[in-house]
Amino acid sequence: MITSVLLVLISSFVSAQDKPNIVYILVDNVGYGNFGTYGGTVDTPNIDKLAKSGIQFNNYNVEAQCTPTRSAIMTGRHPVRSGTTSVPLPGTGLGGMSPWEYTLPELLSDVGYATALFGKWHLGDQEGRLPNNQGFDEWWGIKNSWDEAGYTTWPLFKESGMETPMIWEGKKGQKSKAVMPLNLKIRPIVDRDYIIPKTVNYIKNNAKKKTPFFVYVGYSEAHPPIIINEDFSGKSTKRGGKWADMIAEMDFHVGEIIDAVKDTGIENNTIFIFCSDNANGGFVPQDGPGSNGPFRGDFANVPFEGSMRVPAIISWPGKVPAGIVTQEIFAAVDWLPTIAGMIGEQKHIPTDRPIDGIDASAMMLGKSNITGRDNYMFFGTDGGLLSVKWKVYKTIFRYTEGPVSAEKSYIKPSFPMIYDLSSDPHEDNNLMTSDLTVGWIFAPNVKIIGAYEHSLKEFPNIKVGQDFKGY
Incomplete structure (x- = not known):
């Protein structure tokens, strides 16, 4: 009996070791036409190289705002099913995902992955609905969104009764705790000094442990207020103002994450996913032009393609075919079933609820040239x-x-x-x-x-x- 139990445990351990690591970088409010590989004019060599190493989706579809897209990624379900169709506004009560939802990090955790989030959550700001309650072993970041960095600059903010916006951290099974104020001082350096270094350290530490990991990077830009850190201010290769500086900085940090994976020798066993949650394209004029490429629409001018079609790239050396640029329809809801399919864990996709995502793993692994989705x-x-x-x-x-x-x-x-x-x-x-x-x-x-x-x-x-x- 003891021997059989040990064999099961050993088999499970070996199986988990064989799983690919997953690095999921989600940028905020970046439309279709901002990166070189999507026709942008700012040099983005790291993002462009990542696209060439895998599949670039030119018909990737997201939701109307940050919260619904992140909900779709996490659950594989249309946000309307989860009660997450819009950004929760302060003072409107409980929002975000119900604890009942079965999330991508929960699925990965159930099959032996270490899981972490660094950056933005925006899927619930109360205990029970935070990242460490929804499948992440650990997290560091913000409950809601980056605009809260400017709240305390308003003279009547204290009279609103709201708590001072904070950056939080938490671990599974424990209550999350505030670690520092979220304000305009931290805003321009939060990616450079916190989100990226924490991501890099997480990758290196888990590579040493030989534990498969899923790290979800909720990158802060280009969500208002955009404040460029001094390393990149005025230094964009195209001299295009702060929007160009911000895109150049984003590309640099993507390169740091890629290098961390290469330096630890796990590049060939790591899936990279890079995409945006929704488009801006000049919706906030003071933040710069942005670009939604050849499409009409933006964050608020919906449902035209510019409001729903954004960049998405996936790479896995030796597994995902390189140099593919496709017009196949793919969507935010498809990540959960597709990732489950890529790691051979389709059996963990819930069957007690509607799952709107499709499993496009056959295309991702070079076994098909279609996603299997013909509508959205x-x-x-x-x-x-x-x-x-x-x-x-x-x-x-x-x-x-x-x-x-x-x-x-x-x-x-x-x-x-x-x-x-x-x-x-x-x-x-x-x-x-x-x-x-x-x-x-x-x-x-x-x-x-x-x-x-x-x-x-x-x-x-x-x-x-x-x-x-x-x-």
């Missing part, structure tokens, strides 16, 4: 459907006017608008006003929407802040 539903911050992308066609049911429309409500056109993204990526020519022979495109849309609505009968969406216990 895009929801608004109110939880209502905005659009359906099906193959090369985009049907828009509701939208906001641009270019800056944070104060404007959704508009419902008399007839849904249809765009052919293959010939009209900027979504200028609404086919419903120029060619009424396109009505057939509603048929696949109705099928996609119908399948989602049918699933709600068995699995109703979780409400914001709900202490959900299960179906």
